[in-house]
Amino acid sequence: xxxxxxxxxxxxxxxxxxxxxxxxxxxxxxxxxxxxxxxxxxxxxxxxxxxxxxxxxxxxxxxxxxxxxxxxxxxxxxxxxxxxxxxxxxxxxxxxxxxxxxxxxxxxxxxxxxxxxxxxxxxxxxxxxxxxxxxxxxxxxxxxxxxxxxxxxxxxxxxxxxxxxxxxxxxxxxxxxxxxxxxxxxxxxxxxxxxxxxxxxxxxxxxxxx
Numbered sequence: 001x002x003x004x005x006x007x008x009x010x011x012x013x014x015x016x017x018x019x020x021x022x023x024x025x026x027x028x029x030x031x032x033x034x035x036x037x038x039x040x041x042x043x044x045x046x047x048x049x050x051x052x053x054x055x056x057x058x059x060x061x062x063x064x065x066x067x068x069x070x071x072x073x074x075x076x077x078x079x080x081x082x083x084x085x086x087x088x089x090x091x092x093x094x095x096x097x098x099x100x101x102x103x104x105x106x107x108x109x110x111x112x113x114x115x116x117x118x119x120x121x122x123x124x125x126x127x128x129x130x131x132x133x134x135x136x137x138x139x140x141x142x143x144x145x146x147x148x149x150x151x152x153x154x155x156x157x158x159x160x161x162x163x164x165x166x167x168x169x170x171x172x173x174x175x176x177x178x179x180x181x182x183x184x185x186x187x188x189x190x191x192x193x194x195x196x197x198x199x200x201x202x203x204x205x206x207x208x209x210x
Contacts, residue, residue: 020174024054028180040153042119066118142184149181152205
């Protein structure tokens, strides 16, 4: 199973690069060893694939996407990719059927030494606004893990490569930009922290800075 997972991972990385020619831009932060929480904008089911793809291989091995169990556990193939290839932290997004607390799941991954790739908007943004309001989970993670750097990540163009409902990707160049790391400041409340995190992520949007 491990060999199959590694081969599948290599195929996914190769496919992502072939379709999007994706490149990582490290703007204010370097791809060095160390545990991090990468938080990104969310427009497509393939978002974390691009972030995962542009990470150096040694960082990629310890970076776990946070994703919806209701999507990744709907078939054997998706389950294999989500659990065995990406080692994703799979969250049940329905409070009524949830048996595991999402914060406990993410904290367990961090305590084991892994990094996280997550999407604080909480759902795919299919509207006109560049970002949806952030959910509170990012603040709670920062509060529980004040020693871990939180890195904003802007994914550009993937919503055009895989628009909602598309079955075949459209080849377009994508970029993944990593911004300066941030941490929760002493005495900073939830609203202030989330506003600062939103601003840090929005500042990486090239369309917003043109």
